[in-house]
Amino acid sequence: MQKSEADFAIIGGGIVGLSVAHGLLKQGASVICIDGTDTDFRASRGNFGLVWVQGKGIKTPFYAAWTRDAARLYPSFVSELSEETGIKINLSQIGGYEYFIDSNTLDERIAEYKKLKRALNGDYPYEILSSSEIRAAEPMVGGETIGATFYPYDGHLNPLQLLKALTEYCKKRGLSHYLGEVIESAEKKEGVFKLVTKKGLEVSAEKVVVCAGLGAKKIGPLFGFKNLVSPQRGQILITEKLPPILKRPSVTIRQTNEGAIQIGDSQEQVGFNDNETQVQMSRIAQNAIKVMPKLAQFRLIRAWGSLRVLSPDGLPIYQQSVSMPGAFIVTCHSGITLAAIHSVNLSLWLTGQKNAPDLTSFSEHRFHV
Numbered sequence: 001m002q003k004s005e006a007d008f009a010i011i012g013g014g015i016v017g018l019s020v021a022h023g024l025l026k027q028g029a030s031v032i033c034i035d036g037t038d039t040d041f042r043a044s045r046g047n048f049g050l051v052w053v054q055g056k057g058i059k060t061p062f063y064a065a066w067t068r069d070a071a072r073l074y075p076s077f078v079s080e081l082s083e084e085t086g087i088k089i090n091l092s093q094i095g096g097y098e099y100f101i102d103s104n105t106l107d108e109r110i111a112e113y114k115k116l117k118r119a120l121n122g123d124y125p126y127e128i129l130s131s132s133e134i135r136a137a138e139p140m141v142g143g144e145t146i147g148a149t150f151y152p153y154d155g156h157l158n159p160l161q162l163l164k165a166l167t168e169y170c171k172k173r174g175l176s177h178y179l180g181e182v183i184e185s186a187e188k189k190e191g192v193f194k195l196v197t198k199k200g201l202e203v204s205a206e207k208v209v210v211c212a213g214l215g216a217k218k219i220g221p222l223f224g225f226k227n228l229v230s231p232q233r234g235q236i237l238i239t240e241k242l243p244p245i246l247k248r249p250s251v252t253i254r255q256t257n258e259g260a261i262q263i264g265d266s267q268e269q270v271g272f273n274d275n276e277t278q279v280q281m282s283r284i285a286q287n288a289i290k291v292m293p294k295l296a297q298f299r300l301i302r303a304w305g306s307l308r309v310l311s312p313d314g315l316p317i318y319q320q321s322v323s324m325p326g327a328f329i330v331t332c333h334s335g336i337t338l339a340a341i342h343s344v345n346l347s348l349w350l351t352g353q354k355n356a357p358d359l360t361s362f363s364e365h366r367f368h369v
């Protein structure tokens, strides 16, 4: 039977697990990452690729602040990753838009942002663009668009390249990375966690971090965590490759570094089903054409569905187990956006540093299940 031991065992090698591993390795900890099989649902391989602040935490300023700070950490996080691995992540972080086609919805959003900005002591630098201003800024915009919000730290990247760079970086720093291994049992004996995979790999670690995405439903309770995450499907459409026609991304439409326009806005409660459906694909395309009528001229070449990892209120869960201290759970809806802050700030919390952030607001105790 193969055995492995380290300071930390991370269960799950998606964007969340590898961001946490990245931070822990930089703190000098030894880390094992055990990542399941290709048949698992993996949000890190099917997402939209936005580093996105606006619209998040409108009613929960602590989450808006967490997201804002995460975006600010991004440029240095990505440049270090690229320098050390030679992998291009194609981060463009020069701001992004949310387009509006209904004046009541835009007015509501403006009122919400004013309130949020006050709650964040003025540190929420959004802007509002009129219909003519957004058309001048993005010539593809037209149709029913009546205005847009703009947030200067929003951006986008190639999420698969980010995952690849994180993997390479962590391996260079000594990560023991086990692929195709599914943790099935866990116990804590004499202060040490003993984990065993389906194939019989034995892992010993002083601390465990559950970053298993939707897999946390099954293995979270092994460490005393509540069964809180659930799936939400999103579908994404891809056009043929085009010359640069969009300067900045919006929350539902962006041009990738390779030239394709990527479109997606569905939020579907359909359980563990990541199929594409013709009804949703048509709806997504129609909504996009309302704000950018010229999109109708381009050919769609690909589409996919993927499952988001959602907590009951949509906010992250960061929690140390009460019944098994030393076991932690880290799960969130925006793992790309939060990658840098997960590396920098969560590693302080996981290693028990004095300057660790106070994460009480993100505890799972907020849910009375």
Ligand SMILES: Cc1cc2nc3c(=O)[nH]c(=O)nc-3n(C[C@H](O)[C@H](O)[C@H](O)COP(=O)(O)OP(=O)(O)OC[C@H]3O[C@@H](n4cnc5c(N)ncnc54)[C@H](O)[C@@H]3O)c2cc1C
Binding pocket: 011, 012, 013, 014, 015, 016, 017, 034, 035, 036, 037, 040, 041, 042, 043, 044, 045, 046, 047, 048, 049, 050, 051, 052, 181, 182, 183, 184, 211, 212, 213, 214, 215, 216, 219, 233, 234, 235, 236, 305, 306, 307, 308, 309, 331, 332, 333, 334, 335, 336, 337, 338
């Ligand atoms: C359509 C869509 C669009 C999105 N767009 C954005 C976006 O634009 N910006 C953004 O910030 N976020 C976005 N997200 C969310 C983002 O993709 C997720 O927050 C993030 O990928 C979650 O990463 P994860 O590592 O927690 O989960 P996953 O990527 O699901 O990884 C979990 C890993 O755990 C492994 N695992 C599970 N159980 C076990 C076990 N028992 N033993 C060992 N390993 C196990 C799995 O194999 C898997 O590799 C989007 C998501 C979707 C679906």
